[in-house]
Amino acid sequence: MKCVFCGGETKKMLVTFSYEEEDRYFLVEHVPAEVCDRCGEKTYSPNVTDELLKFAKDKFKPVKKREVSVFDFAEAC
Numbered sequence: 001m002k003c004v005f006c007g008g009e010t011k012k013m014l015v016t017f018s019y020e021e022e023d024r025y026f027l028v029e030h031v032p033a034e035v036c037d038r039c040g041e042k043t044y045s046p047n048v049t050d051e052l053l054k055f056a057k058d059k060f061k062p063v064k065k066r067e068v069s070v071f072d073f074a075e076a077c
């Protein structure tokens, strides 16, 4: 496959998908995606996208919890 953004070659890989919506944030591990060699852009197939939407709708139970640190760039500089 070719990357739609830069035209680079993509490779099939398992990636961690992150979802963010207002105060909700979660990760889905081991998601199959096409990852661009050049710019790192991840492309998901329509089937995978459908599955990912189910996570957003709380259809599944999380397998583990991870603490997320939030930094403020403006505070650090």
Ligand SMILES: [Zn+2]
Pocket (backbone or CB within 6 Å): 003, 004, 005, 006, 007, 008, 036, 037, 038, 039, 040, 041
């Ligand atoms: Zn690319």
